[in-house]
Amino acid sequence: MLWEALVAPFAEFGFLRRALVACLALSLAAPPLGVFLMLRRMSLTGDALSHGILPGVALGFLLAGLSPPALAAGGLAAGLLVALGAGALSRATGGREDAVLAALYLSALAAGVALISWRGSPVELTQLLFGSVLGVDDAALLLAGGAASAALLFLALAWRPLALECFDPGFGRSVGLRGGWWHLGFLALVVLTLVASFQAVGTLMAVGLMMLPVVAARHWARGLGGMVLAAVGLAVLASVLGLLGSYHADVPTGPAITLCAAGLWAVSLLLGPVDGLWARWRPPRHLEG
Incomplete structure (x- = not known):
């Protein structure tokens, strides 16, 4: 029974194996970016950007159908x-950036849905918004692997500047750190990773794999490195469980993976040793007994 439930789907179906490889590649790259988004208090920026790519994806769809290169170029x-x-x-204008971002992403979301609904079928709209394992072909797999490799390479080079920007931006400026350029590069990698994610998890759910494991990881580690490792591990687990759930329950992959990540966050919130509810409610050891 365990073999049929957990291993047989990946062993029997090539499209599930491709989706698994794509999700594992994205699980290595998206959560570290999400950690820095959270530390910079930009968690909702990832959500806004995942919605903002939709009109570009829609234009790529209108011009070339479900062609991964066209969809990726438009989304990027x-x-x-x-x-x-x-x-x-x-x-x-002197306005708040978060307010302008909200206006832009809501406009982009509405425009993207309208464009896809105008020329596409309900099945194609669902696939673009919520993802499909059938959409992960070789081109989408290469895009996911390339985006993950680019993100990991950038983080290897930018780890120290990004950490300084998060924890001590004043010191970074005093030593000549060009935070603006690193910030732009960081945002570009966030967008690229979200674009690479939508074939498997959809444009609306792409940010789930980036942020939910990060929110859960803060209950398992205090340091930056430990939080990144925990987030990657949780993202990998959510990807595997979500793909299995999508296959057995016949639901879109994006919501399935996001719900699994949300479940892992709930478990972390309850049982995590760092600010988890059980750790807070449990009496100190010297008061036990």
Whole structure:
């Protein structure tokens, strides 16, 4: 029974193996980016960008159908436009960047859904919004692997500057750290990773694999390195369980993976040793007995 439930689907179906490899690659890259988003108090920025890529994906769909290169190029252009446009408009008008970002991503989301609904079928709309294991072909797999490799390489080079920006930006400026350039590169990698994720988990659910394991990981580690490792491990577990749940329950992969990640967050919130509810309610050891 365990073999049939846990191993047989991946052993029998090539499309599930491709989806698994893509999700594992993204699980290595997305959570570390999510950790820095959380530390910079930009957790909702990832959600806004995942919605912001939709009109570019929709235009790619209208021009070339479900072609991964066209969808990825359109999504990347739209995501970068939303990310950079929010900062530029807030500086030009003196408004808050989060308010401008909210206006842009809501407009982008509505435009993207309208464009896909105009020319696409309900099945194609569901696949683009919520993901499908059938959509992870060789081109999508290469995109996921390339995005994950680029993100990990960037983080290896930018780990110290990004950490300084999070914990001591004043010291970073005093030593000549060009935080603005690192920030732009970081946002570009976030957009690229979200674009690479949508084939498997959909544009609306792409941020789930980036942020939910991170929120859960803070209950298992205090240091930056430990939090990244915990987030990656939780993302891998959520990906495997979500793909199995999608296969057995016949539901879209995006919601299945996101729900599994949410379940792991709930368990972490209850039982995690760092600020978990059980750790807070349990009496100190010297008072036990």
